[in-house]
Amino acid sequence: MNIPSHAEVIVIGGGIIGCSTAYHLAKEHGAEVLLIERGKLTCGTTFHAAGLVGQLRTSASITQLLKYSVELYDTLEKETQLASGWKQNGGLRLANNQERWTEIKRQVTTARSFGLEMHLLSPSEAKQVWPLMDESDLIGAALIPTDGQANPSDITQSLAKGARMHGARIIENVSVIQVAVKDGRVVGVQTTAGYVACEKVVNCAGQWSKQLAKKNGICVPVQSMQHQYLVTEPLDGVTADLPTLRDPDRLIYFKEEVGGLVMGGYEPNPQPWDVVPIPDDFSFSLLEEDWPHFEQLMEQALIRVPSLEQAGIKNLTNGPESFTPDGNFILGEAPEVSHYFVGTGFNAFGIAAAGGAGKALASWIMFGEQPMDLWSVDIRRFSSLHRDDPWVKNRTIEACAKHYSMAWPNEEYQSGRPVLISPLYDRMKRHHACFGSKSGWERPNWFAPPDTLAQDVYSFGRQNWFSIVGREHLACRSSAVLFDQSSFAKYEIRGEGAARGLSWLCANQVDRKPGTLVYTQMLNSKGGIECDLTVGRLADDLYYLVTGTGFRTHDFAWIQHNWPHDSQVSFSDVTEQWATLSLMGPHSRQILERVCVDDLSPGGFPFASIREIQIAGNAVRALRVTYVGELGWELHIPIANSGIVYDALWEAGQSYGLVNAGYRAIESLRLEKGYRAWGADITPADNPLEAGLEWAVKLKTDQSFLGRVALERLVGQPLSKKLCFFTHGDVDTVLNGRETILRNGVPVGYLSSAGWGYSIEKNIGYGYVRHKEGIDHSFLTSGEYALEVACEQVPCDMHLHPLYDPKGDRIKC
Ligand SMILES: Cc1cc2nc3c(=O)[nH]c(=O)nc-3n(C[C@H](O)[C@H](O)[C@H](O)COP(=O)(O)OP(=O)(O)OC[C@H]3O[C@@H](n4cnc5c(N)ncnc54)[C@H](O)[C@@H]3O)c2cc1C
Secondary structure (H helix, E strand, O other): OOOOOEEEEEEEOOOHHHHHHHHHHHHHHOOOEEEEOOOOOOOOOHHHOOOEEOOOOOOHHHHHHHHHHHHHHHHHHHHHOOOOOOEOOOEEEEEOOHHHHHHHHHHHHHHHHOOOOOEEEOHHHHHHHOOOOOOOOOOEEEEEOOOEEOOHHHHHHHHHHHHHHOOOEEEOOOOEEEEEEEOOEEEEEEEOOEEEEEEEEEEOOHHHHHHHHHOOOOOOOOEEEEEEEEEEOOOOOOOOOOOEEEEHHHOEEEEEEOOEEEEEEOOOOOOEOOOOOOOOOOOOOOOOOOHHHHHHHHHHHHHHOHHHHHOOEEEEEEEEEEEOOOOOOEEEEOOOOEOEEEEEOOOOOHHHHHHHHHHHHHHHHHHOOOOOOOHHHEHHHOOHHHHOHHHHHHHHHHHHHOOOOOOOOOOOOOOOOOOEOOOOHHHHHHOOEEEEEEOOEEEEEEEOOOOOOOOOOOOOOOOOOHHHHHHHHHHHHHOOEEEEOOOOEEEEEEOOOHHHHHHHHEOOOOOOOOOEEEEEEEEOOOOOEEEEEEEEEEEOOEEEEEEOHHHHHHHHHHHHHHOOOOOOOEEEEOHHHEEEEEEEOOOHHHHHHHHOOOOOOOOOOOOOEEEEEEEOOEEEEEEOOOOOOOOEEEEEEEHHHHHHHHHHHHHHHHHHOOEEOOHHHHHHHHHHHOOOOEOOOEOOOOOOOOOOOHHHOOOOOOOOOOOHHHHHHHOOOOEEEEEEEEEEOOOOOOOOOOOEEEEOOEEEEEEEEEEEEOOOOEEEEEEEEEEEEEEOHHHHHHOOEEEEEOOEEEEOEEEOOOOOOOOOOOOOO
């Protein structure tokens, strides 16, 4: 085999994802690409996909990627002269009950928010579009006219041809044995045909990606799951323009194929393909048909399409596909090895996602930064927990089973719990915490009063915890509460170069005297917000950083990856060493004073400072900061002493009305106070000027920092979007996020986060108002605003300042 000795980027795997990535690398970036496929192109999972191409997801960016896939598939055949089997026959989704109907109406609004056409249909209209179905149990349906279907193998070959046309080399029947790494960075790949040096690698090896990545210590938490569909002989009434059909209440989908039907689905008891390692020679291979398991779907299909009874069955395909523990695919640069990229785990929508995922991944590979907000699919969302294969398997089974189940707001996963617990877990449990789970950590969401079960009851209306959380919220505003926030990620950066390095990475001024605490963002080269965290200076050469539970891997990787070479330091992740108890509320000072002799006065311990104090004889790192907008301290306690400190505070607080409170109260409190949540309200695609965070950026200093050049270019220019706050008073309207913002009846954006504000007694939504021609104060304030919620418009007020404290003065507390 004649293999080149060098390539700029090596793509491992010739499925649809590898081919799309190679196509975009070559076409859009002129990269020198070598794609290496162990067998023949498509021989892994791609050749046996059903080929449905749907576009709507819960994330705007992922919907954007899928929309791009459709645009690409529409033109690819013309470009490459190779048929792709693409046809835009639309996608129909059915609702059999009121709750599903509400979900679908919310999806139609989400589609509108994301610029995707989707219409509600009556049962009889749906029947006209899909005449074979029995519509007697339908409440309604929705149609996305631009959805469609493709032939997975043809489209992959077409992408491969396109890649070759733009200079990519594709080599088949060669296996990558291992990626070569030197000093933490990719330098080449060892293959069965010899060594190839390269600058970057992208692992698109589908269900083999995990075992390949493991050889370099990289965590890629995918699990192969069996997925089955049957193909019928031609059936009367099946026309070539029949839309794809998803019937989530019956767990099934259909598409037309050569005059017959493809029918598959997502059963509630999905089966993993439990083979470790996945065999190398599983090429153009399938698993055994499992009719007994498929029966449950078949029964449902016969109810929906009675004429299936007469259809001849051509075959039942059982193929393995890589799924992930949260149902989202995996993109980006591995935090463990520089220049090692990953594109895998496509959860049975890899054909739909390939176009957009390949384009985004190519840009990420070339520029080292994600081209848009890709947090929901970012490989850095995982943590060391995801190295635990049995845990990943269990959670993935649950995620896969949820594929067609109702997507309830605030829904929590149940499998593999509890796994990571705070040292205060037993105490929280004794106080009847209803726990949620974040990155594996059990965290109190709310506390059940006596005689109430500490368990969520899901619905699209107000859920069972609504008024209970209200009491926790109001206690924080009027007396004091304790939040167990031990799962916060915490790092220490130590060394002479710490201040210099952090000054380069942080948009705010962090080179201040020891004892100072600074809220800051870290920006990418375009000025987008990559991290949002608190930086405390403990000594001249020691910083303590605190960030959100879910951002632990991401932020640590961002900091290390972008650290300036001339600033020598050591980095440590100290998350497990420190429990965190947040004591918040107007009485928090009085409570703390009862167990602590240190000076806690406003002058002695001002806002935005960090000190070591003694609580009940235990040394505690106290941070004067708040995410709920009340006087308070985050108390970081060595794990072993956290129980004693909690007990002392609890006892001292009883006469002040101290109660426990959970994360749902935090959410509502922060929404009232204007605090942004990273990953929702602020992302790599939003800059501090758009997000209203320019006050936290040191543009007035002459210090250089990452993102400064980009921001300076934007200062003084009209913004194209601006984060605003919206309120609507009707408690029966429930905002969950993604509702459309209308200005003078025209869609201008959607809510990035939302909830109920118990102090102001209103629904609150945050969202960017967008206007390409530029946004200024008069544009924002001159419009009449409304929100579209589940296809209905409700009036709302737009605000430019936090809602509970109109002055927006965070230092005041
Ligand atoms: C039954 C079924 C139905 C589906 N239906 C749909 C659908 O309707 N719509 C949809 O969007 N998606 C569907 N999917 C999902 C879709 O098929 C996958 O998401 C997609 O094919 C994944 O593509 P990939 O490129 O990641 O993986 P693969 O196609 O598996 O490609 C990975 C490639 O990497 C190669 N490889 C592995 N290790 C190495 C190595 N060490 N060196 C070199 N090469 C290597 C393999 O040989 C393989 O060709 C379905 C999946 C199944 C199983």
